[in-house]
Amino acid sequence: MCVRESKSFPRIWIIFLVLGLAQALTQADTQGTADRQELLFSTAEETLFSTDKAKFDWPWFGNKTTKGTPAGLILKNDYSQMDISSFSDFERHPCRRVCQQGQTQSCYYQLVVHNYQRLGPECQRCQFDERACAAEHCIYGDGVASPVMAVNRKIPGPAIELCENDTVVVDVLNYLGEPTTMHWHGLNMVDTPQMDGAAFVTQYPVQPGEVQRYEFKADRGGSLWYHSHMGWQRGFGVAGHLIIRKTRQANQHAHLYDYDLVEHALMVQDIFYDHELQTVRNILINGKGRNHLNQLPDNDNRHRYERLRVTPGYRYRMRVLLNGIANCPVEFSIEQHKLLIISTDGNDIEPVLADGFFLTSAERFDFVLNANQLSKSYWISVRGYEQCDGRKLYQGAVLSYRGATRTELPQGNILGSTQSRTLDADNLLKPTYSSQQSRALSAAPVLVNDYRIMPTIAAGPEAFLRLATAEKDNNVGTVALRSLQPVPWPRNTRFRTYYSSFSLRRAPNGELLFQIDEISYIPPDISLLQGRNLFEDDGYFCNRSSLVAQGRNCQQDVCECLNVIRMPAYRPIEMVVANYMTNTHPYHIHGNSFRLVGQGVVGNIDDLRNIQYLDRQGRLPRLPDHYHAVLKDSVQIPGLGFIIVRFISDNPGFWLYHCHVEAHAVQGMMAVLKIGEDYQMKQVPARVRC
Ligand SMILES: [Cu+2]
Numbered sequence: 277m278c279v280r281e282s283k284s285f286p287r288i289w290i291i292f293l294v295l296g297l298a299q300a301l302t303q304a305d306t307q308g309t310a311d312r313q314e315l316l317f318s319t320a321e322e323t324l325f326s327t328d329k330a331k332f333d334w335p336w337f338g339n340k341t342t343k344g345t346p347a348g349l350i351l352k353n354d355y356s357q358m359d360i361s362s363f364s365d366f367e368r369h370p371c372r373r374v375c376q377q378g379q380t381q382s383c384y385y386q387l388v389v390h391n392y393q394r395l396g397p398e399c400q401r402c403q404f405d406e407r408a409c410a411a412e413h414c415i416y417g418d419g420v421a422s423p424v425m426a427v428n429r430k431i432p433g434p435a436i437e438l439c440e441n442d443t444v445v446v447d448v449l450n451y452l453g454e455p456t457t458m459h460w461h462g463l464n465m466v467d468t469p470q471m472d473g474a475a476f477v478t479q480y481p482v483q484p485g486e487v488q489r490y491e492f493k494a495d496r497g498g499s500l501w502y503h504s505h506m507g508w509q510r511g512f513g514v515a516g517h518l519i520i521r522k523t524r525q526a527n528q529h530a531h532l533y534d535y536d537l538v539e540h541a542l543m544v545q546d547i548f549y550d551h552e553l554q555t556v557r558n559i560l561i562n563g564k565g566r567n568h569l570n571q572l573p574d575n576d577n578r579h580r581y582e583r584l585r586v587t588p589g590y591r592y593r594m595r596v597l598l599n600g601i602a603n604c605p606v607e608f609s610i611e612q613h614k615l616l617i618i619s620t621d622g623n624d625i626e627p628v629l630a631d632g633f634f635l636t637s638a639e640r641f642d643f644v645l646n647a648n649q650l651s652k653s654y655w656i657s658v659r660g661y662e663q664c665d666g667r668k669l670y671q672g673a674v675l676s677y678r679g680a681t682r683t684e685l686p687q688g689n690i691l692g693s694t695q696s697r698t699l700d701a702d703n704l705l706k707p708t709y710s711s712q713q714s715r716a717l718s719a720a721p722v723l724v725n726d727y728r729i730m731p732t733i734a735a736g737p738e739a740f741l742r743l744a745t746a747e748k749d750n751n752v753g754t755v756a757l758r759s760l761q762p763v764p765w766p767r768n769t770r771f772r773t774y775y776s777s778f779s780l781r782r783a784p785n786g787e788l789l790f791q792i793d794e795i796s797y798i799p800p801d802i803s804l805l806q807g808r809n810l811f812e813d814d815g816y817f818c819n820r821s822s823l824v825a826q827g828r829n830c831q832q833d834v835c836e837c838l839n840v841i842r843m844p845a846y847r848p849i850e851m852v853v854a855n856y857m858t859n860t861h862p863y864h865i866h867g868n869s870f871r872l873v874g875q876g877v878v879g880n881i882d883d884l885r886n887i888q889y890l891d892r893q894g895r896l897p898r899l900p901d902h903y904h905a906v907l908k909d910s911v912q913i914p915g916l917g918f919i920i921v922r923f924i925s926d927n928p929g930f931w932l933y934h935c936h937v938e939a940h941a942v943q944g945m946m947a948v949l950k951i952g953e954d955y956q957m958k959q960v961p962a963r964v965r966c
Pocket of ligand 1 (some may be wrong): 861862937940941
């Protein structure tokens with residue numbers, strides 16, 4: 277498929293060619309490949325393997341997701357000279373509109389992915405004048421200079437705003453010195469599986485100096501996002517909001533708010549300095565935030581915070597997503613405000629009035645904020661846990677009421693009131709609840725999706741279901757959220773159950789192996805969807821069953837291969853996924869949203885046979901069918917715990933299944949679901965690139 281002409285395309289294409297050619301001529305690749313390095317991320321892992329601190333070379337072509345790609349060009353870094361007239365933040369894009377029935381559009385975008393600088397030369401005025409930051413394309417970050425990767429000179433990349441059923445055409449121009457792809461997280465790509473953006477699964481990577489056109493239908497509403505699916509790129513900034521709105525008639529929550537503004541969409545992200553990928557240094561909100569290295573108080577006006585403006589008396593829909601790279605779940609709240617939570621992962625839920633919510637990587641929550649407090653500024657606070665807890669990382673943004681001074685910062689500390697309540701919650705130990713702890717819980721504020729407090733099977737199935745459902749006034753676990761839509765299968769449907777595991781182990785050579793089903797993923801050389809007729813599955817794939825059949829014992833051997841789990845198409849599928857580690861992992865599958873019907877803590881697990889045994893004994897309870905189990909695309913698997921998800925496999929294809937902590941995914945915590953047979957999959961162009 278080749279690039280279709282569009283009005284604005286030829287000009288940028290010429291610039292692009294000239295730039296690429298000049299760079300190719302003048303700068304040869306100077307970066308070698310790095311051997312696979314070890315990553316030491318969660319506190320648990322640090323305890324286990326505290327002696328090996330590795331520093332990454334960059335670009336890091338030794339990692340698994342870029343296997344088979346050529347060494348990168350080093351592209352020009354001086355983007356202050358770049359012609360940005362074709363770049364856009366899409367503020368005046370014709371597809372940004374009030375959605376009306378029967379008025380779908382075709383929407384064209386250009387996303388230029390390029391190297392950039394945090395606190396680069398564009399930031400001179402921003403350091404003295406908050407209002408200059410956006411206008412000058414300054415990526416201020418936390419005021420610490422560092423190389424980053426941006427989209428159209430922005431981090432987060434420009435938000436794409438559409439209406440449901442619009443046709444989307446996006447040209448991704450790769451100005452990086454390494455291959456890239458773009459994933460449209462939350463869209464299942466039913467008609468266009470080749471547009472999913474999974475390297476060597478649904479497409480070949482877009483090489484430096486290439487452009488790829490992504491074309492698909494925005495066939496669902498919600499808070500979605502786009503992000504690079506290569507290596508660490510989204511950690512360096514290649515990510516943005518993809519907001520698909522519904523018509524008022526189709527939006528069941530329309531009556532709950534007055535405004536739904538893109539400036540109220542927040543991307544929370546953990547960041548590194550330079551290329552030291554083993555240490556999380558800060559959390560930013562929309563690319564900004566306080567610097568933890570200096571000793572300035574939170575409300576010193578030399579910090580740069582994201583500022584959300586509201587007018588008293590109105591209700592605002594706000595959207596938050598966590599573009600998490602490390603194992604750094606966050607707690608989100610707003611000083612002196614309740615949050616009416618109405619959607620998760622772009623799927624509407626029965627509203628829950630809460631004091632705050634937790635996010636693990638890739639999760640999203642939408643909430644309504646009622647601007648009913650005094651006209652001043654309030655802290656929006658984010659507190660990091662797990663790997664972000666060691667450095668006590670937190671961040672703020674400012675909720676600024678009309679009437680407050682334009683640059684006023686709130687009084688007090690960012691964490692302020694949240695500190696006392698999170699300390700309370702810290703005392704709630706997994707995996708069992710004493711009656712005393714239950715009382716503490718009942719006095720606690722309402723927190724949604726708190727990964728630390730999970731139903732535990734030690735308390736029995738009845739207690740599990742009680743915690744999952746009835747006792748949701750204080751601690752609303754993910755599994756307790758209720759979709760607005762009933763589950764799409766009849767009562768008493770028989771599901772085909774797949775057991776799977778997330779684990780970490782050390783190979784005899786000292787290498788750390790992040791694994792799914794005790795297999796570290798090795799990506800293929802042939803893109804699976806495009807090249808499916810070129811190989812015999814049995815010779816090319818591995819999986820838990822095939823390795824057992826070969827007499828391999830992956831608890832002893834090192835199993836590294838192309839892990840493809842086969843599932844029949846058009847069947848009710850259930851996955852029970854166990855986490856052998858003490859830290860959480862965000863589970864994500866492409867091509868399918870799922871209902872979360874079970875989630876809890878088991879205690880020590882290191883063998884799927886134990887999970888299967890517990891399940892046979894009825895100790896892994898599922899929500900009943902009459903419960904409208906929440907629909908999600910990313911969900912946390914608790915430490916030493918499990919999730920149970922269900923979906924109808926009505927989207928045949930090759931779909932990635934992986935942990936959404938980038939550090940884990942690039943180290944092998946990935947697999948592929950092959951849903952259906954080759955003949956059931958959509959015909960796609962043999963090679964989708966120009
Ligand atoms: Cu993980």
